[in-house]
Amino acid sequence: MGFIDDHALWSAEQVEAAARLRAEIADLGLRQVRIAWGDQHGIVRGKTLEIDHFWSTMVSGKDFQSATLIFDTTNNPVVAPFGADALGDPRMTGLPDAVLVPDPLTFRVLPWVDGTGWVLADLYYRSGERVPFDTRGVLQRQLELLAEDGYEFVSGIELEFYLTRLEDPRLSWEDSGYPPEPPRVSAVSHGFQYLTEARGDEIAPILSVLRDNIVALGLPLATVEDEWGPGQVEFTFEPMVGAATADAALLVRSVIKQLARRHGYHATFMCRPGLPNAFSSGWHLHQSLRSAETANAFAGSDGELLSPVGRSFMAGLLDHAVECAVLTTPTVNGYKRYRPDSFAPDRVAWAEENRGAMVRVAGVRGDANTHLENRIGEPAANPFLYLASQVVSGRDGVRRTLDPGPSADEPYAAEAQALPATLEAAIGHLESSELLRRELGEPLVRYLSMLKRHEVARFNAYVTDWEQREYFEVY
Structure with a gap:
């Protein structure tokens, strides 16, 4: 068990897609995967993971800095970064790590980067609650x-x-x-x-x-x-x-x-x-x-x-x-x-x-x-x-x-x-x-x-x- 299963964050369709990915990635011989997140401005942020680390991410998610949420379009902080209740949500106090949860249904191979995959992720608090400023979650709810x-x-x-x-x-x-x-x-x-x-x-x-x-x-x-x-x-x-x-x-x-x-x-x-x-x-x-x-x-x-x-x-x-x-x-x-x-x-x-x-x-x-x-x-x-x-x-x-x-x-x-x-x-x-x-x-x-x-x-x-x-x- 891990973070994703513990909080039941994937649908049955996503669970099936994740199971297929291991064989697919092995066949393709991929070396790394970019785990991506669409921030509040619709700009792609994320991390590049070695393939073995990617597999652990598919169980436990990937730690990700919630500090990215306090930036305007050119990364100017809009609030004092470490104040209490900085963004109107007490869970953001101190800018703790959040968790990127990959959506296996979005997985793709990047044709212009050697041996590299790409997957879009959603942003969660450690409690398993969706971060309310994750705009993909906003659309999904609607x-x-x-x-x-x-x-x-x-x-x-x-x-x-x-x-x-x-x-x-x-x-x-x-x-x-x-x-x-x-x-x-x-x-x-x-x-x-x-x-x-x-x-x-x-x-x-x-x-x-x-x-x-x-x-x-x-x-x-x-x-x-x-x-x-x-x-x-x-x-x-x-x-x-x-x-x-x-x-x-x-x-x-x-x-x-x-x-x-x-x-x-x-x-x-x-x-x-x-x-x-x-x-x-x-x-x-x-x-x-x-x-x-x-x-x-x-x-x-x-x-x-x-x-x-x-x-x-x-x-x-x-x-x-x-x-x-x-x-x-x-x-x-x-x-x-x-x-x-x-x-x-x-x-x-x-x-x-x-x-x-x-x-x-x-x-x-x-x-x-x-x-x-x-x-x-x-x-x-x-x-x-x-x-x-x-x-x-x-x-x-x-x-x-x-x-x-x-x-x-x-x-x-x-x-x-x-x-x-x-x-x-x-x-x-x-x-x-x-x-x-x-x-x-x-x-x-x-x-x-x-x-x-x-x-x-x-x-x-x-x-x-x-x-x-x-x-x-x-x-």
Whole structure:
């Protein structure tokens, strides 16, 4: 017996998968396994274990520093690290070790690292209780509640990012600040020739590396597309069920950044890079529900575009979009994307097959595949919180049989609530949300607010280039 069995932390399916892994790993001759955890920002942290030590981890879990929970995006501590009740949870006092419990269903072999496997883990206290700030657990709980309602969440990823050529990684001691200086990069191609085959072919060597490794990982890549800005690319994936979409997004972003760096490139999921002629990147999340009775509970019938469940779910997404903004757009930079006539939403509205609306109904009347595309997210969003925000909002819409109102045929001219203009404004909406406090828990809402307020305070204290140009001479 060990920690995992003692606290009954694995399902029967996970127990079976773990039993199969020993033979699989022996056949593959793996030397080590990376045990990974998606932190509060959706950034992959973890440890690399020798294979014999990995087997003990499959029984007892792996010790892991809970100190990682007190960091903002650049590892600035948001609280005094050793104070009592540092994060609103007395179990965090002194930042004790937590336990990473691997999920054997997520095990993969990394094709670009010799003899190395990868597995995603969940974070527990030594007591066997799930750490409330483990965002994968937050999503899993919401999916369990959705299952009690008789549904599974089906979602597909459209993820935009920039590929740049790495000219100088800025690795001097002087550049290794807190945060470090960003790398110096150059463009890999010209932009503004959307979906042009020749543009994509210009960077085919690195795109092929990314494509081949993502497919080798068993992830359901669907398309690789040239986007709008110079070196801007979009990867789309086939629909996945439940938490698999978030697990895939977490892994894909990490894979792309690692492989790009290994081949002399820098990939960024920053929403609006500070580069000439850069265009904002988004993360569009396609979604529907399925049940035992129907493969798509959103598809309309009798000439209707959406089913009643689909309409109410969409109404929930609209009703709670503003209070969920921190979960879909968690960075200061992400709010610079919400501009009119920009293929990104700037207000809370829906429309049929219109890419200017926040929620686009993708499909036509009578189409069994009709679903919702929420265009609100930024590529840097924590995948687990992004998906959780959709499930929480949609469930509430269905529970209350909300109506989304009429379609906004001209989304940028619609009389609709504006999306928050800044992260600071979005935090206020998060803190005042009764729904999120009830569904995600008071500790998590307070925790996320504290993290993000710390980032905003650091941003507000920084003297920007704009301020220097605006005031230094004239005053």
